[in-house]
Amino acid sequence: MTTLLVAHGTRSAAGVAGISELAAAVSANSAGPVQLAFVDVLGPHPTQVLAGLGDHPVVLVPLFLSSGYHVRVDVPAAVTDSAHSRVTVTRALGPSPELARAMLDRLLGAGWRPGDAVVLAAAGTSDRHAQGDVRAAAAMLSALVGSRVRIAFAAPSRGGGGYPPVAEVVRQARIGGRRVAVASYLLAEGLFQQRLRECGADVVAEPLGIHPAVVRLIARRRGEAVLVAA
Structure with a gap:
């Protein structure tokens, strides 16, 4: 087959x-x-x-x-x-537990430390089914890192809706002087991953790959x- x-x-x-x-x-x-x-x-x-x-x-x-x-x-x-x-x-x-574990490993490899604020950065979508899947993925990662994971999009979703751009969410997460780590919910390199690297976070994980x-x-x-x- x-x-x-x-x-x-x-x-x-x-x-x-x-x-x-x-x-x-x-x-x-x-x-x-x-x-x-x-x-x-x-x-x-x-x-x-x-x-x-x-x-x-x-x-x-x-x-x-x-x-x-x-x-x-x-x-x-x-x-x-x-x-x-x-x-x-x-x-x-x-969403799946395997992807959550892969995100955690990528975060650890990039320098994430317990106590860092974590932002899950997805590509961006206006599709409600896909947004629900992203929320489920963030919940799985939250359970692994031990704190609530914020959600951001690497690109504005067509037609509006969805979650704020990753740079905006990183700024919000930094309130109080916390370090911020971005978990890449992307499969491969490209324009969106480059946007994550430029978002101003202290730690940016590599794509799942x-x-x-x-x-x-x-x-x-x-x-x-x-x-x-x-």
Whole structure:
């Protein structure tokens, strides 16, 4: 059974390399072939990849940290347009305990200390489903760090709504002279991660990337889908 990983896409060469490394890590731990596609910015598009797989069964894993528009609309549309009849689509990666642990590890690696104010920085969305997923992710991270985690967006959400920009939330969290640490709720390098680095926080964690917990989570999502398809 082929595993098709579907990511957003980015103009950042480092971001593309990071997603490709993640796909390679998943492939190294998979019994079947692994392919990669993107819904935006660059190709191949999942419709193209699926159309080229004939009638071979496929598990499609959306490499998204919440169940926003791309997961609920773009991915199903790509499957329909491909006319492939044997595709099982998994849930989005987040929210999940694996991602919370990966965020904590990235924070520790960046220099987070107990007592620091923590801001979870996501890409930004006006989708209510996705916003709920981000809140759930923040609650999981809050339980691990032992204090309430604030939420911020790296970019304003289209149509308004959502959470304030990360620089604004960092300023608010610094009241009283506390150090502020930003947990990157991003999968790879790119414009949004650069905005986190420029937000004025004392500590900025790296993207989740090929953290072992992320690789295990993708394997779990795939395994769950295989059981459903059986």
